[in-house]
Amino acid sequence: MKTAVADLNFELLIPYDRLEARIKELAHEISTDFKGRNPVVAGILTGSFLFVADMVKNLEIPVEVTFTKLASYFGGTSSTRRIRDDFDLTIDVKGRDIILVEDIVDTGNTLHYLIDKLKVREPASITVCTLLLKPEAIEISIEELKYVGFQIPNEFVVGYGLDYKEQGRGLMGIYRKVNN
Numbered sequence: 525m526k527t528a529v530a531d532l533n534f535e536l537l538i539p540y541d542r543l544e545a546r547i548k549e550l551a552h553e554i555s556t557d558f559k560g561r562n563p564v565v566a567g568i569l570t571g572s573f574l575f576v577a578d579m580v581k582n583l584e585i586p587v588e589v590t591f592t593k594l595a596s597y598f599g600g601t602s603s604t605r606r607i608r609d610d611f612d613l614t615i616d617v618k619g620r621d622i623i624l625v626e627d628i629v630d631t632g633n634t635l636h637y638l639i640d641k642l643k644v645r646e647p648a649s650i651t652v653c654t655l656l657l658k659p660e661a662i663e664i665s666i667e668e669l670k671y672v673g674f675q676i677p678n679e680f681v682v683g684y685g686l687d688y689k690e691q692g693r694g695l696m697g698i699y700r701k702v703n704n
């Protein structure tokens with residue numbers, strides 16, 4: 525079954541029930557690892573908004589939630605490697621454990637940029653949790669990347685927060701681009 529998003533066709537890659545089950549596992553793992561701490565969960569908008577919501581609902585520890593907004597795709601289907609920094613975290617992270625929540629790690633450029641920027645603020649730690657990882661696309665390895673929901677092929681995907689031309693964010697699953 526094909527689904528049209530703007531001018532492209534997509535097909536289901538990961539259904540929502542698998543996302544939901546995996547997010548529960550990740551939330552449990554994070555809760556165990558950060559037991560007794562009060563981390564700052566920092567979502568990277570826009571793509572991570574549903575993932576952050578489902579993650580936070582399943583965490584068993586107290587957290588503070590904040591967001592930053594970065595962009596690198598600008599309506600295309602591949603990274604421009606140019607990062608537009610739209611807005612910053614609103615919480616002072618000095619001495620705090622930060623868990624960065626990302627929708628997808630592709631080349632690694634976005635996280636590299638953000639981690640460099642946050643390190644200067646002297647947090648206690650920075651750990652990355654991403655729903656999706658494209659291992660074949662990585663250009664800069666991210667040593668802070670600890671929690672990965674799913675590894676996927678190097679293909680353009682939408683749904684569950686991710687968009688193509690700002691469309692498709694509400695699809696309840698991850699969909700991959702098909703060649704018509």
Ligand code: XMP
Nearest residue numbers: 571603629630631632633634680681686687
């Ligand atoms: P980099 O290359 O910096 O990319 O690791 C990370 C950011 O790029 C976006 N991205 C995608 N967005 N479908 C999308 O809708 C994709 O397949 C895709 N790959 C990367 C995303 O915003 C991510 O934060």
Ligand code: MG
Nearest residue numbers: 568569571627
């Ligand atoms: Mg993103």
